[in-house]
Amino acid sequence: MNRARVEKFYYLMKLGREFELKAKEHYMLGDIAGFLHLDIGQEAVSVGTMQAFDKGDVFTHYREHVLALARGMDPKIVMAELFGKKTGVSKGKGGSMHLFDPKLDFYGGDAIVAGHLPIAVGCAYARKLQGEKAGVFAIFGDGASNAGAFFESINIASAWKLPIMFFAENNYYAIGTHISWVSPFVDLVEKAKNYMPTFTCDGMDVCDVYNTVTQAKEIIENGLGPVFIEAKTYRYEGHSMSDAGKYRSEEEMEIFKRKDPIENLKKKAIELNLVDEKYFRELDAKVEYVINEAVEFAASSPEPEIEELWEDLFCKECENVIP
Amino acid sequence: MNRARVEKFYYLMKLGREFELKAKEHYMLGDIAGFLHLDIGQEAVSVGTMQAFDKGDVFTHYREHVLALARGMDPKIVMAELFGKKTGVSKGKGGSMHLFDPKLDFYGGDAIVAGHLPIAVGCAYARKLQGEKAGVFAIFGDGASNAGAFFESINIASAWKLPIMFFAENNYYAIGTHISWVSPFVDLVEKAKNYMPTFTCDGMDVCDVYNTVTQAKEIIENGLGPVFIEAKTYRYEGHSMSDAGKYRSEEEMEIFKRKDPIENLKKKAIELNLVDEKYFRELDAKVEYVINEAVEFAASSPEPEIEELWEDLFCKECENVIP
């Protein structure tokens, strides 16, 4: 841990948290609709992984705002997407669950549980063929680890020694279903350890996530095939805005809130005398500014025109020839 | 090994072998068509499993003639089905790949690779609920062990401790694709051993198959959840009648032919002085008689009437009310 890293981690986690708190507010106000899956509590995973896995391709599921921000997506265009605006990263067509930016190699936002995993594997195949060392990062939840698409993916990646990192974000719940009811293992590494090297890390500790990903990605970069990382973490909110998350006990919630990734990073950094309180207040202020700017941008951006309904279905060449 | 068992094993394996050789002949003559997948070389698996797993439900794939016969299906109605006759076990509608007989708890003959596995798991769930101890037997090939349906099935069966035996009939090839090209493991137990107790047996040795299944099924009967057995075996013929099987070397073929399950059982039984040559000749004669009878029955049976095309889609109640 050093000062620069603390700054980056803290800033991005705080940015993610405040971004989502603001999104929640605007969901309540009706500016945002549909499914809004908050990452609150899980920021260490999103930030730690994206900071460590800073090259290569990223495939993710629908709970991806913080991952996108940590990857470098401009909060303005993410918020605008949530508002359904023309200036949004997916032109208002995707919404919260579908943030895509090929310029950032971010092909994220799949709303079919585990549906992005075979795609990520195919991308990894291509990268190997193309001689790209960085490989592919694919993140998914405990719930996804029961899907056929997940198993086919680890099987194929292992058989063909593909450069891909499977990152299991185990927050114990798939909506209201606890992983222990529907899987023989609560520890998801059990599903992969016969297939590839596995790692576990503390999903509430951004440094641990960062270090583990950094270590694991060497295997990929050295052409030694896929790796699997599991991080246990916890979402403070319900599954999405339409879920109150009542199926979890206060105690369980408390255990994780005590490990809050943002508060703990702050505490540790201050304890280590790397920075002081004031330093964080400045970062907080910066975050506030950026978020407000993002909301303003989103709110003042235009809606897409009706004509756009029929655009973006095909590439230009096809759009032109298709009657 | 005792005399009675030798008789049973030998008779059924020989029956299977001769049945299929006859089927092959009649395929060439045009009496049988479509896909015809021969089990020749693999009879020890079909017979050993069905003799040991003699209660409970059986789910299988398309390479199932010998399994059906070993389960007790009348060779007449199996051959008639291959001939597409009204007297066939599926009234000529199913053919070689679709032999079903609920009276024998034989729900076999699925032509979608691994497609029967989730169904078998559901049946096992029901049996557990109903308090039936015998459970379910599901057999599949090495190729099926790469399918999402397979993985979902072992995951669910393990999570819910269902009474089901997964039997992997590993003949190394899925049509022309060697298991080592498309799976990280040639030993399929590797895919299951984290999920449930696993066993391996020699798929060319009927006694070993029988003993292993007998041992494994105790786990199921005692309500301890699923088990997984792998048998390495080999098909002498191509994948189906439309495949010459040229992708395999003569040497490879020879290795397995030297382990022929029928010849070896015979040799061993004679060595052990359980029976003599003459005894087998009598069994062979019986087999010949039964097969000829089956062919005669099939050949002389009537074809289905055209009207039957519209029958059997729905149950009587529905057939009556559906306009």
Add this chain to the structure above:
Amino acid sequence: MLYRSALNRAIDECMGADESVVILGEDVGRYGGSYRVSEGLISKYGEKRVIDTPIAELSIVGNAIGMAIAGLRPIAEIMTVNFSLLAMDQIINHAAKLRYMSGGKMTIPMVVRMPGGVSRQLAAQHSESYETLYSSVPGLIVLTASNATYAYHGLKWAIKSNDPVIFLEHELLYPMDMEFKEIQDFDPFRAEIVKEGRDLTILTYLKMRYDVIEAQKELKKFGIDAEIIDLNSLRPLDIETIAKSIKKTKKCVIVEEDHKTGGMGAEVVAQIMEECFYDLDAPVLRIAGEDVPIPYNRKLELASIPTPDKIVDKILKWKAENGI
């Protein structure tokens, strides 16, 4: 009665009366179902009969088929029809075919319940209506429930049926409070004449029923007396009721939320072509969703599906164009 309560009651009564009825799906148990259809059932019937499954749609349907083979009467819930694409092989290649290809030996008494349709800004992967994918499959019965009465009776019928039934619901209907009628001789395959009329037959189903009812009030102001028919059953289709209405009105419109090209309306039009060609004064008008994935933005989303206003406009334009 709430639409979702009607469904709940149907399941509850069947589970109470018959031990072999079980339900399975993601979050159907302790959570009570995404749309609260199975609320309360787990405490009444226990977790062995109200089964929380993993996120594995292929297995949900496959497992249900196996349960049916073993003598249970499973009701599988696919959280939304969008995810049923993962279970397509089990539905089409297995549930629909096992009986036929076994020469009638196998019996598959099961229901697959699925909500679908355009809800509110759920975007492309959560807004589909796959009526065509199912209603084109021999061996399946495909019912849709637009109202509490049909939801209750239709689902009960489906659970008792010995053949596989695809039971389609609509996400926007669950919380709606609706009139409810007990019906004696319930026939799941009968279309409902929602409103009689002389000038024009409007066919519809699921949530569009309500948009059509709205539109019809407006059409009345233009002196158009529309007959509204809710199809209820998509496979088989009650072409008899449709034909009778067209014989009277000579004009027909079908309103569906699904994408127009290859949507349910296509088959309806094709059957009308076969049965009513000489009765028609004008070509049947299809009012349907646009041929694009459903976008997130609300304005675009609404532009992608029929609304009462658009239904009225399109009908007026069509009448003018055809001089009818």
Add this chain to the structure above:
Amino acid sequence: MLYRSALNRAIDECMGADESVVILGEDVGRYGGSYRVSEGLISKYGEKRVIDTPIAELSIVGNAIGMAIAGLRPIAEIMTVNFSLLAMDQIINHAAKLRYMSGGKMTIPMVVRMPGGVSRQLAAQHSESYETLYSSVPGLIVLTASNATYAYHGLKWAIKSNDPVIFLEHELLYPMDMEFKEIQDFDPFRAEIVKEGRDLTILTYLKMRYDVIEAQKELKKFGIDAEIIDLNSLRPLDIETIAKSIKKTKKCVIVEEDHKTGGMGAEVVAQIMEECFYDLDAPVLRIAGEDVPIPYNRKLELASIPTPDKIVDKILKWKAENGI
């Protein structure tokens, strides 16, 4: 040229010209493809570009999408369309939607090739034609190849296209030796007028083309001069060519192998209803497969699909009934 050689040549030329073209599927490599379409390619282009996959259709298509995203041009082969039900989610929810829901940011240049149709006694799980399942999906281009010329040009076009193309073939066509023509301005979306005629328009595609040609010879003996149109592209549909023909003949028949209810013909009829209603002298006749899974027995199998004889009979009967 053999039909399968035309496909092979198209792939071969594209792989030779463009390093980013790869093929993947079960047994496409060392085995040369179930129907020998990819024969010889692995020795020419190596196993990195001619990829033998496990039996995992969901992954075959999903992997192909990922390859496309990474800049390759994958051609995925699904051994038969029957198994594509396992890949439906990747095809419909991903390949078809990624571009749209990313606001045009994602580009998915890929082809999914699949043989289908009723071959010879392969029974219910190996004999389907799922044209409707794909042609009803916005975001997909769906082409069918009934002949070597279209197979070659159509597949080449598909490989070069930057959008996902479903390329449907028919199992009985592979070994057929066919006339082959080089075409300069090839347009994949144009229907082909196979034979001009004055009395009647017969629409068809894939293997039924040949049954229709047979039937037409017989019809001629009854003094009926039929125009035969091969649709080629199912999505988009060349309704222009169809409408022009109907304007001339006033009568239309569609012959398809797929089950009648909800088959491709339904959408064709619906578009004809929209475009040609006033031109028609009689209702469009759909001649299609029966609404049952395909049985194994040869007699029943043949009874379940159109044959030249049945096509002739049904047309004569329809003409008599409609007095045309």
